[in-house]
Amino acid sequence: MPRNRRPVPREEKREELLAAAAELFVVDGYEATSMTRLARRAGVTPNTLYWYFRDKDELLVAVADRFTDALLHEHASLTGRPLAAQLSWLIHRLRPVRHLVATMHGRVAVSDAVRTWHTGFHTTFEALFTRQLPGPIATDRRPAEIAVATFALEGAITHDLDDETTRQLCAVVADRLHHAATVATTPRPE
Amino acid sequence: MPRNRRPVPREEKREELLAAAAELFVVDGYEATSMTRLARRAGVTPNTLYWYFRDKDELLVAVADRFTDALLHEHASLTGRPLAAQLSWLIHRLRPVRHLVATMHGRVAVSDAVRTWHTGFHTTFEALFTRQLPGPIATDRRPAEIAVATFALEGAITHDLDDETTRQLCAVVADRLHHAATVATTPRPE
DNA sequence: CACCTTTCTTGATTGCTGTTCAAGAGCATG
DNA sequence: CATGCTCTTGAACAGCAATCAAGAAAGGTG
Numbered sequence: 001m002p003r004n005r006r007p008v009p010r011e012e013k014r015e016e017l018l019a020a021a022a023e024l025f026v027v028d029g030y031e032a033t034s035m036t037r038l039a040r041r042a043g044v045t046p047n048t049l050y051w052y053f054r055d056k057d058e059l060l061v062a063v064a065d066r067f068t069d070a071l072l073h074e075h076a077s078l079t080g081r082p083l084a085a086q087l088s089w090l091i092h093r094l095r096p097v098r099h100l101v102a103t104m105h106g107r108v109a110v111s112d113a114v115r116t117w118h119t120g121f122h123t124t125f126e127a128l129f130t131r132q133l134p135g136p137i138a139t140d141r142r143p144a145e146i147a148v149a150t151f152a153l154e155g156a157i158t159h160d161l162d163d164e165t166t167r168q169l170c171a172v173v174a175d176r177l178h179h180a181a182t183v184a185t186t187p188r189p190e
Numbered sequence: 191m192p193r194n195r196r197p198v199p200r201e202e203k204r205e206e207l208l209a210a211a212a213e214l215f216v217v218d219g220y221e222a223t224s225m226t227r228l229a230r231r232a233g234v235t236p237n238t239l240y241w242y243f244r245d246k247d248e249l250l251v252a253v254a255d256r257f258t259d260a261l262l263h264e265h266a267s268l269t270g271r272p273l274a275a276q277l278s279w280l281i282h283r284l285r286p287v288r289h290l291v292a293t294m295h296g297r298v299a300v301s302d303a304v305r306t307w308h309t310g311f312h313t314t315f316e317a318l319f320t321r322q323l324p325g326p327i328a329t330d331r332r333p334a335e336i337a338v339a340t341f342a343l344e345g346a347i348t349h350d351l352d353d354e355t356t357r358q359l360c361a362v363v364a365d366r367l368h369h370a371a372t373v374a375t376t377p378r379p380e
Numbered sequence: 381c382a383c384c385t386t387t388c389t390t391g392a393t394t395g396c397t398g399t400t401c402a403a404g405a406g407c408a409t410g
Numbered sequence: 411c412a413t414g415c416t417c418t419t420g421a422a423c424a425g426c427a428a429t430c431a432a433g434a435a436a437g438g439t440g
Binding site for chain 1: 219221222288289292293295296297298299300312330331333334335337338340341342344345346348349351355357358359361362363366
């Protein structure tokens with residue numbers, strides 16, 4: 001008994017499914033969320049999911065995109081605030097989806113879609129970092145400095161640190177970037 | 191037609207299975223290695239694996255332990271060399287098993303065995319870091335400084351950076367730790 | 381020697397997974 | 411009315427991790 005043919009337009013329906021996926025992926029985790037359970041939650045048969053998404057990984061990427069868009073949109077209102085504060089905000093904002101962050105990294109090796117997304121995400125994020133700096137960094141050092149900051153952020157999200165350590169970590173990263181952006185050349189130990 | 195009862199002692203057989211698992215996990219990845227395929231490779235039926243290991247995650251942890259033991263053993267001969275060189279060595283040494291590193295992080299949320307292992311691994315590694323420092327770090331800053339170094343290392347392993355950026359990253363991390371270990375108090379930006 | 385227990389291996393099975401296939405329903409257009 | 415497109419479905423598939431019950435070989439004990 002199929003009640004058919006566009007009660008809702010395509011994009012809207014896609015968004016519904018995405019919302020259900022986002023909730024289950026975050027609450028129960030990606031692996032623990034089977035397509036069948038997800039479909040049931042969305043009031044649909046599993047097959048329908050495959051009409052809107054190629055496979056489970058594409059669903060994951062779409063969910064990640066949703067989160068990223070929201071994140072960047074909210075972050076826009078933080079420009080001008082101190083770098084350490086921005087970092088702290090990002091970490092606390094992303095902690096609830098830490099499982100997803102870890103899952104994405106784990107599936108980079110498995111899924112082309114995820115790998116592509118991951119690359120793009122880092123590009124976006126590194127640009128965001130660079131924009132927030134008080135000054136330019138010596139071009140030879142810049143990629144490494146940005147990488148350290150990014151990885152520290154990822155680590156702080158996926159591993160659980162207590163609040164004090166998190167605060168200190170933000171201070172350390174911000175301090176380091178500030179230092180790198182103001183001093184033209186830093187002395188190299190031994 | 192089972193040819194039975196200890197042709198080889200238990201630990202030896204366990205080691206054989208572990209060796210097969212290590213190879214397949216590294217070459218093909220954890221997810222792509224089914225218990226059936228792994229068993230076939232080891233010349234055994236899938237059930238036998240469950241006699242020696244509780245489940246697939248425990249197999250993964252055992253493999254990770256093997257790698258870690260070997261790693262720490264090899265690293266022992268590097269004491270005294272500059273910190274940046276040690277970091278560089280660690281990164282290049284762990285890059286081939288980057289998939290496993292990512293998989294472990296992904297499964298922390300799924301498996302108790304993996305979570306326990308992961309916690310222990312970080313403890314070991316942070317102790318190793320602390321031991322290599324030229325001096326003590328102010329106790330309030332130390333966890334964060336060590337965390338940044340650890341996360342930078344993990345990031346450098348799991349994301350692919352080019353050689354030059356990797357080199358610079360090691361220099362940045364070593365520089366930062368050196369700085370933190372020699373200066374008693376670091377000024378806090380704004 | 382016979383008997384029992386423990387250690388190990390196996391074939392068969394289970395419930396679940398992501399995914400695909402073929403078919404059909406509803407709407408739009410010719 | 412007919413044709414075609416969009417969407418949904420029930421049924422099925424191969425593969426997965428894991429379990430169960432059965433049995434074979436050895437060691438220990440009488």
